[in-house]
Amino acid sequence: MAIKLSELAKKLDCLFQGEDCLINNVADINHAENGDLVFISNLKYRRFLSSTLASAVVSQADWLEGCTLPALIADNPRLTFAKAAALLNPVTASNGGIHPSAVIAENASVDDTATIDANAVVKSGASIAAHSYIGAGTVIGENVNIGKNSYLNANVTIYADCEIGSNCIIHSAVVIGADGFGFVKDQDAYFKVPQLGRVRIGDDVEIGASTTIDRGALLDTVIGNGVKLDNQIQIGHNVEIGDHTVISACSCVAGTVKIGKFCLFGGSVGVRDNIEICDNVIITGRTLVSHSITKPGSYSSSTPMDETTNWRKNAARFRKLDEMARRLSKLEKNDSADSDS
Amino acid sequence: MAIKLSELAKKLDCLFQGEDCLINNVADINHAENGDLVFISNLKYRRFLSSTLASAVVSQADWLEGCTLPALIADNPRLTFAKAAALLNPVTASNGGIHPSAVIAENASVDDTATIDANAVVKSGASIAAHSYIGAGTVIGENVNIGKNSYLNANVTIYADCEIGSNCIIHSAVVIGADGFGFVKDQDAYFKVPQLGRVRIGDDVEIGASTTIDRGALLDTVIGNGVKLDNQIQIGHNVEIGDHTVISACSCVAGTVKIGKFCLFGGSVGVRDNIEICDNVIITGRTLVSHSITKPGSYSSSTPMDETTNWRKNAARFRKLDEMARRLSKLEKNDSADSDS
């Protein structure tokens, strides 16, 4: 696929400057070849403009002074570049077809334009809408609904009765709808609380590899539209995540947590059970959210890295912090008594 | 399935009050419909009793004053409700049958009442006992034994020679028996230590989605009866977990750790290698267990969440904590010298 820079500018609704040229693909500015489009989203990369072999660059206008390379001028070069990359690397839409090795239950419903790949399994009552793709080895449980144009990679598992919206991307080894973790002590053992809710996932959701989202106990676990979940995330039962919230890898959200819209979580964030986080909250990486957050803003916990020998001394003092605080107060009292005298 | 409240009371061995009625299912008190049984396990939910559309409630006797709703009276409403939920939503026992797409080795042994679902693989020498269920795409390695009435969901992997007890539930993407992480430095590379032990799992164990339990190096990794493991947990080689211990999601137990009975771990707990934790220990979420625990009780680590701007200042001070402690001691000495003078 090749496209003229001028045409790309038109499709991306931005200006271009310099000589028109043919663009084949996007590339990193230091590894580009003839025909590549690159971008600079940061002033410190501007120095590479003179040496890159790329045919054109996406940049803000003010970073292009003296630049002889043909350029797309964008307010948000990163966004324009991403859109160019998507244009130049279109995802082939599913054109339909069920691999002979796939196992489709008789009363499952698979749209003619949906694709079911090798050794996938679609159970009874499930429904796969137009242009969706079910990867090799993926298992779609009973009565699951998959919306239009959703792409489930290989070896995904969706448990019975769950709902996946349209335009979703689900990566391999994801498990949606496994039982929530609920037990009640019954004398000297634990009695399993039946997990009777479902998982309902909105439209335009992406779920990273090996992420798990548990079904609700009585009500449903609900993932809003446009939510982006990275790899290896755990979402407990009855969690609700608001639209367009983004959660980075290895985060763990315990049960019955309600997270607002447009939140941003760093990696390895933990959220304890039964709390609420309002809209527009940023949680930095590795934070443990131990109580509800009612005010938008940025929140953190954890301690800073240090050389192990230093860290060990400081960490040991942490166990005496309360005692230190009391000793400090006592000194202050004495000091104030001295001043008074 | 519908059952009279009076009959439910008999089956659950509890009293009922009010008019008898037909119960179809359980529900959340605020989303219940006619025919639903709900519960209150917390005084603050009592106010919903007047507005719920449910047909009956499970509650302690003393919370029912003035309540006109038919009720089951239970010492532990949560437990009685869970048991009612299980009665009203029976898991259909496996009635046997091997899907034509499943691949069963000639000398594997599958009980007539066991079910092997689509595209599952059972390797040579493996044995699947009565009423057990092997989900779609699940792979049972050579010589694995699966006890009676155990339920393995789709896309589970059990490596060769492992043992799974009776009445176990194993969720999707679980991996049992992969090699433990053992290497010895050999000049400028690492030599792999063969992992020759197995994993042995007791009865009544539940293992959450995407949890991994490594096989032992020489001896076995052992999971006791009644143990409940949440999702995304890692259990290293040669770990032993005592009966009825419960571990929450994303916890990571390093190799050769011995955990007692009836322990309770919160989410994202870490346990370093080669330590022992005695019976009846509670570890709160996100704690790193850095040394053996010999006394029952509750243990914690980590630091509290704060607004990022505050947290940054405090975290920076953490790196000077030892210095602060020394400065404090020095002041105390001076102060005491002042008093003496």
Added chain:
Amino acid sequence: MAIKLSELAKKLDCLFQGEDCLINNVADINHAENGDLVFISNLKYRRFLSSTLASAVVSQADWLEGCTLPALIADNPRLTFAKAAALLNPVTASNGGIHPSAVIAENASVDDTATIDANAVVKSGASIAAHSYIGAGTVIGENVNIGKNSYLNANVTIYADCEIGSNCIIHSAVVIGADGFGFVKDQDAYFKVPQLGRVRIGDDVEIGASTTIDRGALLDTVIGNGVKLDNQIQIGHNVEIGDHTVISACSCVAGTVKIGKFCLFGGSVGVRDNIEICDNVIITGRTLVSHSITKPGSYSSSTPMDETTNWRKNAARFRKLDEMARRLSKLEKNDSADSDS
């Protein structure tokens, strides 16, 4: 398989003492039987030498004083024992064969000596080199190359275009090449940045169960030769890991991180995005690497475990640490003023 101790000594290039005997296998010193070889790598195990039922032991020369058991004398008993274990438990090399239920694309290339197990899927353009093994249910994407003698266990997923070297071991539920986590805010939603790079994995790499390695955005994610990754690890897009680096379970490396050679990471380590870690760095368990490391050595963060009641008091003080430091400085000023006066 049985072998004379004298022959084992020759193969392992070490001395032996005592009477020659037949060795069948390796074992733990306290569980050994006749015919077993055991080892002591630690003086505190020497006391078991008198009671073990083993036929021979691997040990340093100076720990064998008074020992009547036949012995292999090794500078590094752990290494010699591991090599003996490998000799006595050879991994059966793949002798070729494609299971009839496997689905191999017409233009995939599978060496005659490679094995493709039941229900595995090999997509078009993929190539599986000599003596490699593709486990049951494993899915090999389009144009993937798998080197010689590599062993992919059951239910692994390799996305299109990735490269796996020779002599690699990949455990179940591993996902290699899923999309990196890249989105750009576009008005009130996120636009997905196409992930066009690949994952390239060197030779002699082992990857633990349920570990995920994302493909690069423009350039590749690169895992060096001899790297060992434990279970449940997340490696973000465009990460580069140097040769022979070892990372323990549940660690999470964010995008565009460069890690040097011969590093050693404990469990649950987090590494934030866009930083570099030089060669020969040790990161202790549960540390969050928040900035680049340019000096070899050992680094840590986190706080020590304590009884919850104590911990709660100390953790509360952490939120006042900056204030405490200021109060301490003020006291010091007063104290110094007192001394001056």
